[in-house]
Amino acid sequence: MRNLLTGMTVLAAVFGLAGTATAEPIKIKFSHVVADATPKGKGALEFKRLVEERLPGKVVVEVYPNSQLFGDAKEMEALLLGDVQFIAPSLSKFAKFTKKLQVFDLPFLFDDIHAIDRFQKGKIGQGLLTSMESKGYTGLGYWHNGMKQLSANKAMRVPEDAKGLKFRIQPSDVLEAQFKALSANPQKMAFAEVYQALQTGTVDGQENTWSNIYSQKFHEAQKYITETNHGVIDYMVVTNTKFWKGLPADIRSVLEKSMAEATAFSNKLALDINEADKKKIMDSGKTQIITLTKDQQAQWRKAMAPVYKQFAPDVGQDLIDAALASNKAS
Ligand code: LMR
Numbered sequence: 001m002r003n004l005l006t007g008m009t010v011l012a013a014v015f016g017l018a019g020t021a022t023a024e025p026i027k028i029k030f031s032h033v034v035a036d037a038t039p040k041g042k043g044a045l046e047f048k049r050l051v052e053e054r055l056p057g058k059v060v061v062e063v064y065p066n067s068q069l070f071g072d073a074k075e076m077e078a079l080l081l082g083d084v085q086f087i088a089p090s091l092s093k094f095a096k097f098t099k100k101l102q103v104f105d106l107p108f109l110f111d112d113i114h115a116i117d118r119f120q121k122g123k124i125g126q127g128l129l130t131s132m133e134s135k136g137y138t139g140l141g142y143w144h145n146g147m148k149q150l151s152a153n154k155a156m157r158v159p160e161d162a163k164g165l166k167f168r169i170q171p172s173d174v175l176e177a178q179f180k181a182l183s184a185n186p187q188k189m190a191f192a193e194v195y196q197a198l199q200t201g202t203v204d205g206q207e208n209t210w211s212n213i214y215s216q217k218f219h220e221a222q223k224y225i226t227e228t229n230h231g232v233i234d235y236m237v238v239t240n241t242k243f244w245k246g247l248p249a250d251i252r253s254v255l256e257k258s259m260a261e262a263t264a265f266s267n268k269l270a271l272d273i274n275e276a277d278k279k280k281i282m283d284s285g286k287t288q289i290i291t292l293t294k295d296q297q298a299q300w301r302k303a304m305a306p307v308y309k310q311f312a313p314d315v316g317q318d319l320i321d322a323a324l325a326s327n328k329a330s
Pocket residue numbers: 033034089090145170190191208212233
C-alpha cells in the first residue's frame with residue numbers, strides 16, 4: 001500500500017510537470033453578490049464572453065453571482081488570498097482600505113448617474129482606481145448600478161417618518177451617520193441577509209437601487225418605497241494587484257480591453273434596467289411607491305446634510321468639490 005502511494009505521488013509529480021509544459025488555462029473566478037439580471041450581473045457575464053472568445057484555451061472566466069461563492073466581507077479577503085481573482089463590490093464597501101471612496105456615500109451629492117459617470121471618468125475618479133494598490137487591490141473600472149431609494153413598512157414622506165426605524169445598511173460609516181442624522185437606527189448587514197431580515201422584522205427598512213430591490217424581492221417584504229434618489233450604489237471592479245501584475249503582458253492587455261468593453265456595456269444598460277425594474281415593482285402591486293414633492297425632497301436633503309461636516313476631513317474637501325462640480329455637464 002505504502003509503495004503504491006509512493007508510486008502515485010511520483011506519477012502525480014510527473015503529471016504536474018507535464019501540466020506546466022502544456023500550460024493549463026488561467027482561471028479567473030469572478031465573484032459577486034447580486035443576481036445575473038442586474039447591471040453588475042450582466043457586466044460580469046459580458047466580460048466572460050469577451051475574454052473567452054478572445055483567449056480560447058488560455059483564459060477561463062467563471063462567474064459566481066448571488067454570494068454563491070463568497071458574501072460581502074468574505075469576497076474582499078478571498079481576493080487577497082487568491083481564492084477569487086475579480087470582484088466588484090459596491091463603493092460603500094471599501095472604507096477599510098481607503099477613506100476617499102466614502103465620497104460616493106455622501107447623501108444627495110450627485111444629481112444623477114450621469115454626474116457620477118463624469119466624476120468617475122475624470123482625473124480624480126481615475127486616480128482612485130489605483131489608490132488601494134498598497135493594500136493589494138487594483139481597480140480596473142467603475143460599474144454603475146443606480147440611485148438609491150428608501151423602503152420600509154411605514155410610509156415615509158418627510159425625514160421625521162424615518163425616526164426610530166431600523167434600517168439595514170451596507171458596511172459604511174457614512175451611511176451609518178446618514179441614518180443617525182434622521183434619528184433612525186442603522187444596522188450594518190451583508191447583502192445576502194437582507195431579504196430575511198426584512199421578512200422577519202429584524203429591520204424595518206433598507207436603501208437600495210430599483211434593480212437590487214426587484215431582483216432580491218425586497219419589495220415583497222416592504223409596504224412602501226419612497227423615491228428619494230438620495231444616494232448611489234456603484235461598483236469598483238477590483239483584482240488582486242500581485243495576480244494582475246504577474247500576468248503575461250499580452251494576456252493582461254486583452255483582459256484590459258475586454259474589461260473596458262464590458263464596462264461600457266454594463267454602464268449603458270444600468271439606467272434602463274433600473275427603470276424597467278421600477279416599473280415591474282409598480283406593476284407587481286406588492287408595494288406602494290411614494291413620489292416626493294420638491295419641498296419634501298429638500299427636507300430629506302437638509303436632514304442628511306450634517307454628514308458632510310463629519311466626513312469632509314476624511315474624504316477631503318477637494319474630492320467633495322470635484323464631485324459637486326460633476327453635476328454640471330461640461
Ligand atoms: C448592497 O449591499 O446593498 C449592495 O452593495 C449590493 C450590490 O452589490 O449591489
